[in-house]
Amino acid sequence: MVSWTKYLWPAILFLWLALLLLPNVVLSHESQPGAVEIRHLAGDRYEVAWRAPIYYNKPHPARLQLPKSWQTIGQPVQRRTRDAILFTRIVSTQGEGLDGQILRFPGLESTITDVFIKIALADGSVMTTTARPTRPWAELRGERSWHITAREYLFLGFHHILLGLDHLLFVLGLLLIVKSRVMLLQTITSFTIAHSITLAIATLGYARAPLPPLNAAIALSIMFLGPEIMRARRGEDSLTIARPWLAAFGFGLLHGFGFASGLSTTGIPKTELPWALLWFNLGVEFGQLVFVSLILLLAWSFRTLKIVWPKWVEVVPAYSVGSLGAYWTIQRTMIMIGGF
Incomplete structure (x- = not known):
């Protein structure tokens, strides 16, 4: 037989x-994702940290594009770790807040990586969202329901193993x-x-x-x-x-x-x-x-x-x-x- x-x-x-x-x-x-963390400081000021992965000494082709109305305060800081480049800056939203604002990632469409966005507010609440190569932008909204969170991480795991x-x-x-x-x-x-x-x-x-x-x-x-x-x-x-x-x-x-x-x-x-x-x-x-x-x-x-x-x-x-x-x-x- x-x-x-x-x-x-x-x-x-x-x-x-x-x-x-x-x-x-x-x-x-790895389809190791990038990450953006937005932390509320005071008033309309926020700290924005963009972590761009490095693959075998090649910089991530995507970049973070903030809303045009946001104003950078002071000099942005760039720091390289073993597996990523970390870009940090302080911004003012000019009194517009975060809700409905759109973060864009030009170049993400040519990669296989997602970008996870985490927003930490002064009251301790945390919100998250995701940008993908098929949709290289993310709209900042309020807290997500559990099934949206589940779908995001389910897709990330599926994406990670297949790529x-x-x-x-x-x-x-x-x-x-x-x-x-x-x-x-x-x-x-x-x-x-x-x-x-x-x-x-x-x-x-x-x-x-x-x-x-x-x-x-x-x-x-x-x-x-x-x-x-x-x-x-x-x-x-x-x-x-x-x-x-x-x-x-x-x-x-x-x-x-x-x-x-x-x-x-x-x-x-x-x-x-x-x-x-x-x-x-x-x-x-x-x-x-x-x-x-x-x-x-x-x-x-x-x-x-x-x-x-x-x-x-x-x-x-x-x-x-x-x-x-x-x-x-x-x-x-x-x-x-x-x-x-």
């Missing part, structure tokens, strides 16, 4: 080529190792539990992982799967091949910290933190489920159509996963030690 996993090879090759053709995806790592090519490649590698549907379920469940644990720990502030070494470690987890995929194809055995759920759990803890980087930078109000964590994680799981389902659907289609593929097709996904994992590991390690 032919193993059902035989048909994963052409399916994964097909999807892999499609991913390579998407603009900006291969060079992207995080390194996370998807790791899941692809796991799919190429598992030998049965039961093992597939165990492996995906183990990965889900692991990254949910560290996502919660990091978001709640109990632990954190520095982004440069974390990115290198995630790339290393992908490179690790390359040789394991080839061993599985040759019928050899190893701990990872026999129990892929162990590798999924161990490396899933690292990937959870990576997911947290896409959530912790948004400046989540404490009142929204439980909802944000829940819905962001559900968005990640939904995106992962969509991705795995697409792979299995493609495999089923190729099996049903009885397409005969050349032998070399079977090795392309393994070498692609391993090679790209190695490339990212070297690239991110050089960035980490200041080589670039």
